[in-house]
Amino acid sequence: MSQSPSWSEYSARRIAEAGLRRSIPRRRVIDLLAERDCAVTALEIDAELDGVGRATVYRAIEQLEDLGLVRKVDLGASAHGYEKVEPSGHHHHHIVCDDCGKVEPFEDEALEEAIHHIRRKGFSLESHEVTLHGHCAECR
Amino acid sequence: MSQSPSWSEYSARRIAEAGLRRSIPRRRVIDLLAERDCAVTALEIDAELDGVGRATVYRAIEQLEDLGLVRKVDLGASAHGYEKVEPSGHHHHHIVCDDCGKVEPFEDEALEEAIHHIRRKGFSLESHEVTLHGHCAECR
DNA sequence: AGAATTACTGAGAACAAGTCTCAATAAGGC
């Protein structure tokens, strides 16, 4: 479930193509993101990777984001989350409990369909983010 | 276009019902939110209201949010935005230019329809947030 | 392989947004 060999390889290739070096710290950040299926914050990554500096974590995320390999997700919490972008375009959105902060990913075909029909004059649309808010079972 | 007497009155009433006092600083925050049709950040409010302390602005926003009178919107920028919630339920979502940060509100009936059909076991859904990302005309 | 070049790195300073503390103030009830 939670390994993503294709994304890991794909990312390594894109990183190389972009003229970036294959450094160990950056690869550790990539590997951690590869094995996560949903959002992780920069500080969580930093805490989990001993010996990798905070600045390096933020820089790696920024580079991956610029290459479209990682997407930022905003879940109302103080810190942003980041998750890998599958080359297939397959993705999910999030439901968050406004009481305890629990986050659950979900997918909905009709929603995607509706979003892809939206057009806006003067804007080329490229991505989208949907967050549903509510209360989980434990918090009621 | 940009005045909202109904929301202002409605908010005043809800504030009173909640047992909160009618203080001038809080009312000034409410009035500012009332005249804005799209997201404002807490620091923008603070900067615009001379004589009202930052803490008071954040507290007022928090209370309004708790009462469901104001909604937080996350537009990728460093600071969160806040906008009034119309008692009618009428609302909009946002398109943001990833280059210059420009934000445009939009409404889409089919999108709302799709969202209202989503059900999630173990979650009572209450609100939603949709953000489309792309590039505006000037940034291409 | 070794040297030269230059991207990359970690530590920590700096910064920005948001929260907390507390003594002073102002609402609302009597």
Add this chain to the structure above:
DNA sequence: GCCTTATTGAGACTTGTTCTCAGTAATTCT
């Protein structure tokens, strides 16, 4: 007006993120 208690503003503090810079390591050159 007086009492009680919510509310306030200033500023200290915390948290998340960016910047700086001297040292390190990946790649290229010879």
